[in-house]
Amino acid sequence: MTAIHWFRRDLRLGDNPALHAAADEGDVVALYVLDPRLWAAAGAPRRAYLARSLAALDAQTGGRLLVRRGDPCDVVPSLAREVGASGVHVAASVEPYGRRRDGALERLLADEDVPLVRTGSPYAVTPGRVRNGSGNPYQVFTPFRRAWHEHGWRSPAPDAVATARRVAFADAGPGELVPDAPVPDGLELPTAGEAAALERWAEVLDDRVARYADERDRPDLDSTSRLSVPLKWGEIHPRTILADLASRRGEGAETFRSQIAWREFHADVLLHHPRAVRESMTPVVPEDAWATGAREQEAFDAWASGRTGYPLVDAGMRQLRHEGWMHNRVRMVVASFLVKDLHVRWQRGADHFMAWLVDGDVPQNQLNWQWVAGTGRDAAPYFRIFNPVTQGTRFDPDGRYVRRWVPELRDVPGRAVHEPWKLPRSAAPDYPERLVDHARExxxxxxxxQSMR
Structure with a gap:
């Protein structure tokens, strides 16, 4: 018998229980569907990274990854008929679009007497399973984290080497070549694929986890894991990370585990509130408080290009354009600046991030933006406003991060780099003046x- 494993957000062989479930039925057709809707929405950096991740996966399957382009509701049933599939196996999708697509596909496959078999998900605990004592979803992170940890998760499935020995990948005939999406000019992508993800995690586990609690907010230090990219694409599963962390003690390991819990909390919230992709969960200011027209566009353009006159904000936005990634502390600062200093709706910022982030992931991106905007499921209200100067002096105390990304300020010494408007204009003649006054905004x-209270 032959089963189809439809790779989606699980671009790996190791710790992939859905792939093993497919192998239990016989030979496996390894399928990836280039959904035109998702491909167009991905943004050039994510498309370029995905192409490289698919190439790495194709090599792992011995060149037998079948890539087909089109609506999955057309492509998958057609392939199932071609190969006489006994089942189509997937890791469950929990985002709004994916759930609608899978529901429609399940009905179409049922007409062919082919089951759509969901095994696992991109999360350690599949969203929807963690509930409070009343059987309702959690609304606040801290109690969710406790319940999530108490719920626990399965041990990792066999690794890539063991999987490759067990799974017989079938040649399903012609498909499309793995797409060669170009890398945008000036963008440096990390190495894609499962092997690179596991190597990165091994380095982090051996070196950075112990320092993680103390240094994770420092963009001037290479102390974060940068695993958000392989986690987004499923080149590594969070269960693998959590299993390794279980043998580690200390605040660093616990803080790292909490970051995984945040990722799972956001996915859980979006499962129960799918409209949060575009709508504020809690309106916090009157509609007339937002910038509009030319004023809004000018402010947004200055922010997006890293020309606001606030060094930490500008450094972050330039890092985004160069790496398709931004340090998490700086993400919060630049998001707060757009919403609360420039009075631009969070949705515009979220869209910009999704266009440029290689790790752009709907639950994490949209819910983190809502967290900063004060409109989401969080105990802290709208009046959380990040001061871009004090954030810079606290978390980039010597200005190394700013100087790396804002060359106009490379000759400004020490902490003065975070307040260049206090220096003579000759100290940084090419750097823009402040777009707004933070205290006033x-x-x-x-x-x-307050007017909404």
């Missing part, structure tokens, strides 16, 4: 918030 945001 903070007061405007707080006034708008």
């Amino acid at each position: 903070r007061a405007v945001s707080l006034g708008a918030y």
Whole structure:
């Protein structure tokens, strides 16, 4: 018998229980569907990375990854008929689009007497399973984290080497070549694929985890894992990470585990509130508080190009354009600046991030933006406003991060780099003046918030 394993957000062989479930039925057709809707929405950096990850996966399957382009509701049933598939195996999708697509596909496959078999998900605990004592989903992170940890998760499935020995990949005939999506000019992508992800995690586990609690907020240090990219594409599963962390003690390991829990919390929230992809879960300011027209566009363009006059904000936005990635502390600062200093709706910022982030992931991106905007499921309200200067002096104390990404300020010494407007203009003649005054715009945001109470 032959089964189809449809790779989606699990671009790996190791720790892939859905792939093993397919292998239990016989030979496996390894399928990836280039969904035009998702391909167009991905943004050039993510498309380029995906192409390289698929190439790595194709090599792992011995060149037998079948790539087909089209609506999965057309492609998958057609292939099932071609190969006489006994089943189509997937890791469950929990995002709004994926759930609708899989529901429609399941009905179509049922007409062919072919089951759509869901095994596992991209999360250690599949969203929807963690509930409070009343059987309702959690609304706040801290109690969710406790319940999530108490719920626990399965041990990892066999690794890539063991999987490759066990799974017989079938040649299903002609498909498309793995796409060669170009890398945008000036963008440096990390190495894609399962092997690179596992190598990165091994380095982090051996070196960075112990320092993680103390250094994770420092963009000037290489102390974060950068695993958000392989986690997004499923080149590594969070269960693998959690299994390795179980043998580690200390605040660093616990803080790292909490970051995995945040990822799972956001997926859980979006499962129960699918409209949060575009809608604020809690409106916090009147509609007339938002910038509009030319004023909004000018502010947004300056922010997106890293020309606001606030060094930490500009460094982050330039890093995004160069790496398709941004340090998490800086993501919070630049998001707060857009929403609460420039008064631009969070949705515009979220869209920009999704266009440029290689790790752009709907639950994490949209819910993190709502967290910063104060509109999401969080105990802290709208008046959380990040000061871009104090954030810079605290987390980039010597200015190394700013100087790396903002060359106009490379000759400015020490912490002065975070307040260049206090220096003579000759100290940084090519750096823009401040777009707005933070203290004034903070007061405007707080006034708008109070008017809704």
